Amino acid sequence: MSDAPKSDPISDYVMSESVGYMISRVRSTMWNMVTQYTSSKLGITGAQASIMFMLAVGKCSTAADIAREYGIDASAVTRLIDRLEKRGLLSRVRSEADRRVVRLALTPDGRAMAEKVPEIFSHVLDHLLTGFTPEEVGFLKSMLRRILANSCEAPAAAAEKPGA
Numbered sequence: 001m002s003d004a005p006k007s008d009p010i011s012d013y014v015m016s017e018s019v020g021y022m023i024s025r026v027r028s029t030m031w032n033m034v035t036q037y038t039s040s041k042l043g044i045t046g047a048q049a050s051i052m053f054m055l056a057v058g059k060c061s062t063a064a065d066i067a068r069e070y071g072i073d074a075s076a077v078t079r080l081i082d083r084l085e086k087r088g089l090l091s092r093v094r095s096e097a098d099r100r101v102v103r104l105a106l107t108p109d110g111r112a113m114a115e116k117v118p119e120i121f122s123h124v125l126d127h128l129l130t131g132f133t134p135e136e137v138g139f140l141k142s143m144l145r146r147i148l149a150n151s152c153e154a155p156a157a158a159a160e161k162p163g164a
Contacts, residue, residue, distance in 0.1 A: 056114035
């Protein structure tokens with residue numbers, strides 16, 4: 001028997017130094033701030049504002065697109081869309097070419113609201129990036145792009161990498 005102390009994976013793990021934990025906390029903080037602004041200025045949640053913006057720029061056009069983009073289940077997307085439709089901010093439009101496809105379209109009120117979203121996003125990011133130089137912001141973007149590119153790797157290969 002060895003007198004060496006046993007390693008405890010839980011107590012040995014320093015969560016505050018985990019890149020994954022920090023990214024998660026930054027995302028959470030950012031979305032809480034976005035929601036505070038969108039709620040007070042637009043009367044909708046940050047998720048609703050973001051969905052409207054994605055529709056406005058053409059990044060998403062269906063509920064399935066939104067579910068994929070945000071990594072949330074279809075029923076949650078349906079509830080978000082129902083709320084926005086009830087407020088008269090978007091409508092569901094059945095495709096003429098394929099009746100099974102239902103596209104989402106912003107109403108004029110929804111479009112006007114979506115046009116206010118970039119200012120809110122910019123305000124939140126400007127606050128969070130206070131004190132960063134333009135070069136540091138560029139470097140951060142570069143690193144985040146690399147993380148996103150690496151996410152395209154097979155999950156088994158990513159799981160073998162140490163660190164995060």
